[in-house]
Amino acid sequence: MNVFETVNGRLFMDGVDLAELAAEFGTPLYVMSRSVIDDRIAELKRDFTERYPNARAAYASKAFLCTALCHIVDEAGLSLDVVSGGELFTSIRAKFPAERIEFHGNNKTRAELELAVGYGVGRIIVDAPGELDLIEDVVGSKYGHEQKSGDSLCAPSNDVAYRPRVLFRVNPDVESDTHDHISTGHGNSKFGFSYDSAELFDLIGRAIRSNIVDFEGIHFHVGSQLFTNDSRLAALRRALGILKEVKIRYGYDTPELNIGGGFAIRYTSDDDPRPFGFYLEPVMREVEEYCAAEGLKPPAVVVEPGRSIVGEAGVTLYTVGAIRETRADERKGNGSLRAPDASAQSARKFVAVDGGMTDNIRPALYGAKYEAVVANRADKPATEVVTVVGKCCESGDRLIEGARLQTVAPGDILAVYSTGAYGYSMASNYNKLPLPAVALVENGKARLIVRRQSYEDMLSRDLPL
Numbered sequence: 001m002n003v004f005e006t007v008n009g010r011l012f013m014d015g016v017d018l019a020e021l022a023a024e025f026g027t028p029l030y031v032m033s034r035s036v037i038d039d040r041i042a043e044l045k046r047d048f049t050e051r052y053p054n055a056r057a058a059y060a061s062k063a064f065l066c067t068a069l070c071h072i073v074d075e076a077g078l079s080l081d082v083v084s085g086g087e088l089f090t091s092i093r094a095k096f097p098a099e100r101i102e103f104h105g106n107n108k109t110r111a112e113l114e115l116a117v118g119y120g121v122g123r124i125i126v127d128a129p130g131e132l133d134l135i136e137d138v139v140g141s142k143y144g145h146e147q148k149s150g151d152s153l154c155a156p157s158n159d160v161a162y163r164p165r166v167l168f169r170v171n172p173d174v175e176s177d178t179h180d181h182i183s184t185g186h187g188n189s190k191f192g193f194s195y196d197s198a199e200l201f202d203l204i205g206r207a208i209r210s211n212i213v214d215f216e217g218i219h220f221h222v223g224s225q226l227f228t229n230d231s232r233l234a235a236l237r238r239a240l241g242i243l244k245e246v247k248i249r250y251g252y253d254t255p256e257l258n259i260g261g262g263f264a265i266r267y268t269s270d271d272d273p274r275p276f277g278f279y280l281e282p283v284m285r286e287v288e289e290y291c292a293a294e295g296l297k298p299p300a301v302v303v304e305p306g307r308s309i310v311g312e313a314g315v316t317l318y319t320v321g322a323i324r325e326t327r328a329d330e331r332k333g334n335g336s337l338r339a340p341d342a343s344a345q346s347a348r349k350f351v352a353v354d355g356g357m358t359d360n361i362r363p364a365l366y367g368a369k370y371e372a373v374v375a376n377r378a379d380k381p382a383t384e385v386v387t388v389v390g391k392c393c394e395s396g397d398r399l400i401e402g403a404r405l406q407t408v409a410p411g412d413i414l415a416v417y418s419t420g421a422y423g424y425s426m427a428s429n430y431n432k433l434p435l436p437a438v439a440l441v442e443n444g445k446a447r448l449i450v451r452r453q454s455y456e457d458m459l460s461r462d463l464p465l
């Protein structure tokens, strides 16, 4: 079955009439397709976790997280990558198995680590100087161990009630072909330890000798929305070099290598993402060949896809409101007339919707591109070129520049495609706009998985003077 179908001019998703859904639940409304999420997870399993004996996948929950999604990920048997106390708390509330939680973050607080340790998360990815000490201290305080001195050689002991497995996030110093804001593996990134630093190897040695944590492995994530594998493979070679060095220095085979997420998705018809296997088959070959050549025990390889699981599963529905056209000679903010270039000559049609940068910050943040359709007139040709804007008091609140749309009028329902990732999870209450609801559609049925924030919800933390 096709996820999207047009019946009598109306756009359906997983058998649900989207304009009708907008009428039922109101707009803006995030709509997530269960079938797309399931298909993406099925592809990940086919291409990776079921294809290779030593492969594991953790869903990167920062892309989209709510209780229902924790349940979907749990049922699918994936692990869950969380990066904050809030994401962790959501997974705890959803009773996500602790053993399958991986706790990330470049600046974890003691309170967050206490929550993680208290719940017994399976893995903690150490990202910053001082973090290993903090973890050992938190585990020690909770479980009554003496805090271990960093330099003393402690014999591994099995008398520990809970030993978090730790990985170290490394900065592989590679450039990725993606927007600067979502490129994370270059030398100036705020994440991780330099791949060849003495600090990294000292910390690994300490973790290997620790009687409080278990050294589990190395992690890197080079960036997001990557169409090619180049930077991932370059980082992989550096990470494999670390495994070799760990073996030489400490005689230890690193159990796990986590290569992050970042697999590209289709936001617009210009995007041509590849299946998981396209990226992961070369990774697995490289790991196998390198380890065979260097006499290393091949590590388990872990991936952390976020947007590639949920991005294309989501659309955002808006109600169209004000529509206005600018004059060709419209003045610029500084009072000077716009330069007489081609764009200045053409009038612009602004189509305003009842959401905007509050429910999708990505266009304003890094020029992300989207496509849309008038959901109640989806069979008509897209004859208009418009700028879809939000209702926030920022002129940068533009959702789509140059959107090709059907004739559009106030009251129409606009569906913006591929908004399942980093929309809801990055949403804000700017201008005191309430957060939208999230509906899950499946086999012709829809239900809310996150209810709309009310004005009362929004003010529930305000205290009087």
Ligand SMILES: Cc1ncc(COP(=O)(O)O)c(C=O)c1O
Residues within 6 Å of the ligand: 060, 062, 063, 081, 104, 184, 221, 223, 224, 225, 260, 261, 262, 263, 304, 305, 306, 307, 308, 421
């Ligand atoms: C450490 C880590 N893992 C996984 C991801 C998920 O990336 P994506 O949603 O592009 O797959 C991110 C994204 O920021 C990340 O920082």
